Amino acid sequence: MSSPARQRALAVGLAGALALVAALGGASAAAEGPTLAAAAARTGRQIGVAVAHDPLVREIAYGRLIAREFSSITPENELKWSPMAPAPEVVDDSRWETVLAAAAAAGQQVRGHTLLWDQQLPSWAVALPDAALLAAQRAHTERLLAATSGRIAVWDVVNEALEDDGSLSRTAMWRAGGERHLTDTFRTARQMAPEAKLFYNDYGVEGINPKSDGMFAVLRRWRAAGVPVDGVGLQCHLKAGEAPPVAQLRANIQRLGGLGLDVHLTEIDVQVRHLDGSDWGRDAVQARLLHQWVEACVAEPACTALTFWGLSDRHTWVDHAHGDDRPLLFDDELEPKLSYFAVRAALLGKPDPTCAVERLPEGGFDKGMGGWRASGGQGAVVEGPSGGPALRVSGRTATWQGPVRTVTDSVADGLPLRARAQVTVGPGGPAKVALTAHVIDGAGERFVPLAAGQAQPGRWTALEGALSIDLKAPVRSVELYVEGPPAGQELWLDGASLRVDCPAAAGAKVRP
Numbered sequence: 001m002s003s004p005a006r007q008r009a010l011a012v013g014l015a016g017a018l019a020l021v022a023a024l025g026g027a028s029a030a031a032e033g034p035t036l037a038a039a040a041a042r043t044g045r046q047i048g049v050a051v052a053h054d055p056l057v058r059e060i061a062y063g064r065l066i067a068r069e070f071s072s073i074t075p076e077n078e079l080k081w082s083p084m085a086p087a088p089e090v091v092d093d094s095r096w097e098t099v100l101a102a103a104a105a106a107g108q109q110v111r112g113h114t115l116l117w118d119q120q121l122p123s124w125a126v127a128l129p130d131a132a133l134l135a136a137q138r139a140h141t142e143r144l145l146a147a148t149s150g151r152i153a154v155w156d157v158v159n160e161a162l163e164d165d166g167s168l169s170r171t172a173m174w175r176a177g178g179e180r181h182l183t184d185t186f187r188t189a190r191q192m193a194p195e196a197k198l199f200y201n202d203y204g205v206e207g208i209n210p211k212s213d214g215m216f217a218v219l220r221r222w223r224a225a226g227v228p229v230d231g232v233g234l235q236c237h238l239k240a241g242e243a244p245p246v247a248q249l250r251a252n253i254q255r256l257g258g259l260g261l262d263v264h265l266t267e268i269d270v271q272v273r274h275l276d277g278s279d280w281g282r283d284a285v286q287a288r289l290l291h292q293w294v295e296a297c298v299a300e301p302a303c304t305a306l307t308f309w310g311l312s313d314r315h316t317w318v319d320h321a322h323g324d325d326r327p328l329l330f331d332d333e334l335e336p337k338l339s340y341f342a343v344r345a346a347l348l349g350k351p352d353p354t355c356a357v358e359r360l361p362e363g364g365f366d367k368g369m370g371g372w373r374a375s376g377g378q379g380a381v382v383e384g385p386s387g388g389p390a391l392r393v394s395g396r397t398a399t400w401q402g403p404v405r406t407v408t409d410s411v412a413d414g415l416p417l418r419a420r421a422q423v424t425v426g427p428g429g430p431a432k433v434a435l436t437a438h439v440i441d442g443a444g445e446r447f448v449p450l451a452a453g454q455a456q457p458g459r460w461t462a463l464e465g466a467l468s469i470d471l472k473a474p475v476r477s478v479e480l481y482v483e484g485p486p487a488g489q490e491l492w493l494d495g496a497s498l499r500v501d502c503p504a505a506a507g508a509k510v511r512p
C-alpha cells in the first residue's frame with residue numbers, strides 16, 4: 001500500500017472523485033449540489049436563461065429544468081415586434097403570454113427583450129416610409145408596455161443601436177427619429193412601466209474597444225441629460241480563443257458601474273466548434289472561460305445578473321446562425337456539462353472543478369492496464385519495486401520504447417494540460433527517463449518533450465510537465481510516451497495523471 005500512486009490517490013482521492021462524478025454529469029450529479037438559482041442567490045444575483053415558446057409547450061423536461069435551475073428568464077423571440085405582429089392591425093400576444101405564464105408559475109423574473117431594435121421587424125413595417133415606420137414603432141411600444149404592465153422586471157429598451165466604431169446606427173428609425181427616438185423610448189417605458197429597470201443592450205461591448213467606448217460615452221450623456229436608463233446589458237456571445245480578456249470585462253463593468261448603471265450579462269453563449277481537438281477538450285475550454293467570466297461578474301458589485309442565451313446545445317440559435325456547436329450549459333439530452341459545474345462553482349466562490357478532473361485512471365494499475373500499452377517490447381502489470389501493481393515494459397529494443405497511452409479525447413486547442421508519471425527502471429544502473437507527447441495532426445507528426453529526469457533502479461521518480469500544444473485540424477492522435485533508458489533495461493510506470501492545468505487556487509481569492 002505504500003506505492004506513490006496509492007499515496008497520491010489517497011491525497012487527491014476525495015476531491016478528485018467528486019469532481020469526476022460531476023464531470024461525468026447526469027441530472028443526479030447536478031441534483032447533489034445547489035441549483036444555479038440557489039447558488040446565484042447566495043451572491044444576491046439573478047441567473048437567467050432565454051426561453052423559447054415551442055420547446056416550452058412541446059417538451060416537458062425543457063420547462064422543468066428551466067423552472068428548477070433559473071431565477072429569471074428572457075423570452076428569446078416572443079417579445080420582439082415581428083413574431084407578434086404578422087400583419088398591419090393584427091397582433092398575436094399568445095406566444096409571449098404562454099412564456100410569461102410559465103415564468104410566473106415558477107416564480108421567475110422576466111427580462112423583456114426588446115422594445116426598440118432594427119431587426120426582427122415586421123416586413124410590412126419595414127416597407128413603410130421612414131416617418132410612418134417611426135409612428136408604427138411608437139404605437140407598438142406603447143401597446144406592448146400596456147399589455148405587459150407589471151410583469152416585466154427589466155426591459156431591454158433599446159437593442160443594438162451602435163455601430164462597431166461606437167457611433168449610433170444610421171438605420172431607418174435613426175434616419176427618421178435620430179437619437180431622440182431612442183431617448184423617447186426610454187421615457188415612454190419609464191412612464192408606462194415605472195416598476196421596470198430600463199436597459200440598453202448590445203454585443204461586442206464586453207471588453208474595452210471603440211464600440212464599448214462609444215457606448216460608455218452615449219450612456220454617460222444620457223445619464224447626465226436625465227434619460228431614464230438604469231442599466232446596460234453586455235450580450236456576451238463569445239467565441240473561445242477570441243473573447244476579450246476578463247480583466248477588460250471587469251474594467252468595463254467598473255466604468256459602467258461608475259455611471260450608476262447596473263450591468264447584466266444578457267445573452268451568454270460560448271462557441272467552441274472551431275477549436276481543433278476533442279469534444280471533451282472543447283467543453284473544458286468553455287468551462288474555464290465561463291468560470292472566469294462568472295467569477296468576474298460575482299467580483300463586481302455592479303454586475304447583478306447573468307443570462308444564458310438558451311437552455312441546451314439542442315436549443316441554441318448558434319446552430320442556425322454560425323453552424324452546429326455546443327455553446328451552452330446543458331447538452332442535447334439536457335444533462336449538465338462541465339460548464340454547468342464551472343458556472344455553479346464560480347457563483348459559490350469555488351475554484352473551477354474542471355481543473356480537478358482526472359483524465360487517466362486513478363490509483364495506478366490496480367485494475368489492469370488502464371488503457372496503457374507498450375510501444376515496443378512487452379508490457380505487463382506485475383508487482384512493482386515497492387509493492388503493489390505497476391506496469392513493466394521489458395524486452396525493449398530501442399530507447400524510445402516504453403509505456404504509451406492515447407489521450408486524443410482530452411486535448412483541444414488552447415487547453416493547457418499537465419501530465420505526471422511515476423517511473424523507474426529495472427536492473428542496469430541509473431538511466432535517463434522522459435515523458436513525451438506524440439502528436440499527429442494537420443501539421444504532421446511531432447514529438448513534444450514534456451519532462452525528463454534520471455531514474456535509479458527500483459526507486460520511483462516523478463516526471464511532470466505542461467502539455468500545451470498548438471493543434472491543427474484534423475487531430476488524428478495525441479499519445480503520452482514514457483521512454484529513455486537504453487535498450488534492454490526495463491522501464492516501469494506506477495501511475496500517471498493528466499489534468500487541465502489551472503493556476504493554483506484560481507477563484508479562491510474572489511469573494512462576492
Ligand code: XIL
Pocket residue numbers: 076077159203235267317
Ligand atoms: C436571436 C434568437 O436567438 C434567434 O432565435 C432569432 O432567430 C434571431 O435572434 N442578439 C439579440 C437577440 O439581441 O435577440 C438575438 O436572438 C441574438 C443576437
